[in-house]
Structures are given as structure tokens and as C-alpha cells.
Amino acid sequence: MSEKKLLTIAELEDKCVDIRSDLLNFIYRIGMGHLGGELSIVEMAVALYYKYLNFDVMDPHKEGRDRFILSKGHCSETLYTIFSDLGAYTQDYMVEHFENLDQYKFGMHSNRKKCPQIEVSAGSLGHGLPIAVGYALGARYRKENYRVIVMIGDGEFDEGTNWEALMAGGHYQLNNLTCILDKNGLQMTGTTEHVMNIDPVADKVRAFGWEVIEIEDGNDMAQVCAALDHLPERDYAKRAKPTFIISNTVKGKGVSFMEGNHKWHGGGIGEEDLKTALADVAKMRKA
Structure with a gap:
């Protein structure tokens, strides 16, 4: 990778402040984003890219790499920011090539044909988990040892394709497949409980034949790493239950006026709000 793996909780926590x-x-400069959900996934995304994934942003198509799919693709700016921090792009370059008709490489929803670090293009919700099932089956058939990890949103879990994929993942005993649910409790128009209640999600997923790990606080790096430490070994031949991680997070985590506010699901951020947000995030640094 372009920099050493971050192994300690303190290092990863510090990196989360940088990424936020x-x-x-970045969102201020491009004028658009989905900051609520982008901020809720920071701890999980940082843990994956800086510690747990076998993935090199400078060689994104390398044989044997782990496959990570961000199905809640409207939060792709978090990944772009990580790719930039790892040396693949400068922020200036990303701003210049963001949804530019002539030089488009980065968009509100990620495009694997434009940004090679993206494993699967995103846009329509509910597609990531079905594709991940196919990737995991592909690893078995090709006899390749890599993990397939997909992150979905709790609002996205309304989509019926997720439940078909859960059934298939359990049926085929895809030990190399992990699904992470970013359960921040909010979607575009209100609370997930009110719009379409998915609970008791753990019981439902277990009924489909998956192992379930629940993180009480998915914005606590120690808890995130404790969950990811239980990922199965990379073994395409083993048939066992796939893993489903329920990560309870806070939408807009780290920014006082965004936390728990569904109105920050999407949109840009103004200069004064940016100053307040950056000051809030700076307070998260422990050292």
C-alpha cells in the first residue's frame, strides 16, 4: 500500500478525524454530498481500508484482492476521501474531475469505469448485496481466497433484492461473504423505524442462515475492530454461514448540528456551517 497499515486503535481513531x-x-468544494450517511460510516470504512482489507489503492485490480462494495453508493465521497489520503488522488484533482462532463471521474454515485478503486458502480439501491453474493460464489468456483465485504444502509434494506440475496447467501453457505449494515436509524424522509421498520433485524437475518455480530456503537473504533477481528479466514472451499454485522451508528457523527438530523441526508454545506463542523470534528482528536 501507499502507506503502512494502521494497527492500533489510537492510530485509526486519529485517522478518522483526518478523514472527517x-x-x-471536499463536500464544501464540490457543493453536494450526503454528509449524514458519509459521516456515519467513517469508522468502519477507515478500519477496513487502513487495517483489514487486502487492497492497494495504487493497484486496485490486483489479483487476490479483497472485494469491498459500498452499496449505499450515495456515500461514495467517504471512499474518495480515503483514496485521496492513501495517495491515489489529490483533493484538487477530485474537485476538478467531479461530475465534470468533459473530465468526469468522480460522481455522487461511484462509477467503476471512471474510478478504478471502485469495485462496483453504485446508484440504484439494493444491488450491492446481490452482486456480493455473485462475487463470493465466483471466488469459490475460481478457487480464489479473497473476502467479499459489502456495506448497505438501513434505509436501503427496504429493497427486496437484499432479502433475496440473504436467502442465497445462506443457502450457498458463503463463508467468504460479509455484509455490514450501517444502522444509523435515519433515511431521507425520517426515521427508518417510521418509514419502514426493519427490526428485529438480527432475528430476521439469522433466520436466513447468517451469523450475526452486532456492534453497539459503530462509531467506536475499538468496537468496530472487535467485530472485524471475527471475520472468517479467507478460505473459498469452506462452507459455513456468511457474516452479517449490524453497526449501530449516528447519522452525521462528529458534527453537532448534523447528528441525528435526517435533514442532513443530502446537500452541500456553507462556509459558516463548515467552520462549525470542522471545529466539532477537531474536538474528536484524542491526542
Whole structure:
């Protein structure tokens, strides 16, 4: 990779502050984003890309790499910010090539044909988990040892294709497949409980034949790493239950006026709000 793996909780926590700050500045510059959900996934995304994934942003198509799919693709700016921090792009370059008709490489929803670090293009919700099932089956048939990890949103879990994929993943005993549910409790128009209640989600997923790990606080790096430490070994031949991680997070985590506010699901951020947000995030740094 372009920099050493971050192994300690403190290092990963510090990196989360960097990513949140860079993400806020990026969204301010491009004028659009989905900051609520982008901020809720920071801890999980940082843990994956800086510690757990076998993935090199400078060689994104490398044989044997782990496959990560961000199905809640409207939060792709978090990934772009991580790719930039790892040395693949400068922020200036990403701003210049963001949804530009002539030089388009980065968009509100990610496009694997334009940004090679993206494993699967995103847009329509509910597609990531079905594709991940196919990737995991492909690893078995091709006799390749890589993990397939997909992150979905709790609002996205309304989509019926997720439940078909859960059934298939359990049926085929895809030990190399992990699904992470970013359960921040909010979607575009209100609370997930009110719009379409998915609970008791753990019981439902277990009924489909999956192992379930629940993280009480998905914005606590120690808890995130404790869950990811239980990922199965990379073994395409083993048939066992796939893993489903319920990560309870806070939408807009780290920014006082965004936390728990569904109105920050999407949109840009103004200069004064940016100053307040950056000051809030700076307070998260422990050292």
C-alpha cells in the first residue's frame, strides 16, 4: 500500500478525524454530498481500508484482492476521501474531475469505469448485496481466497433484492461473504423505524442462515475492530454461514448540528456551517 497499515486503535481513531475533516472540505468544494450517511460510516470504512482489507489503492485490480462494495453508493465521497489520503488522488484533482462532463471521474454515485478503486458502480439501491453474493460464489468456483465485504444502509434494506440475496447467501453457505449494515436509524424522509421498520433485524437475518455480530456503537473504533477481528479466514472451499454485522451508528457523527438530523441526508454545506463542523470534528482528536 501507499502507506503502512494502521494497527492500533489510537492510530485509526486519529485517522478518522483526518478523514472527517478532509471529507467536509471536499463536500464544501464540490457543493453536494450526503454528509449524514458519509459521516456515519467513517469508522468502519477507515478500519477496513487502513487495517483489514487486502487492497492497494495504487493497484486496485490486483489479483487476490479483497472485494469491498459500498452499496449505499450515495456515500461514495467517504471512499474518495480515503483514496485521496492513501495517495491515489489529490483533493484538487477530485474537485476538478467531479461530475465534470468533459473530465468526469468522480460522481455522487461511484462509477467503476471512471474510478478504478471502485469495485462496483453504485446508484440504484439494493444491488450491492446481490452482486456480493455473485462475487463470493465466483471466488469459490475460481478457487480464489479473497473476502467479499459489502456495506448497505438501513434505509436501503427496504429493497427486496437484499432479502433475496440473504436467502442465497445462506443457502450457498458463503463463508467468504460479509455484509455490514450501517444502522444509523435515519433515511431521507425520517426515521427508518417510521418509514419502514426493519427490526428485529438480527432475528430476521439469522433466520436466513447468517451469523450475526452486532456492534453497539459503530462509531467506536475499538468496537468496530472487535467485530472485524471475527471475520472468517479467507478460505473459498469452506462452507459455513456468511457474516452479517449490524453497526449501530449516528447519522452525521462528529458534527453537532448534523447528528441525528435526517435533514442532513443530502446537500452541500456553507462556509459558516463548515467552520462549525470542522471545529466539532477537531474536538474528536484524542491526542
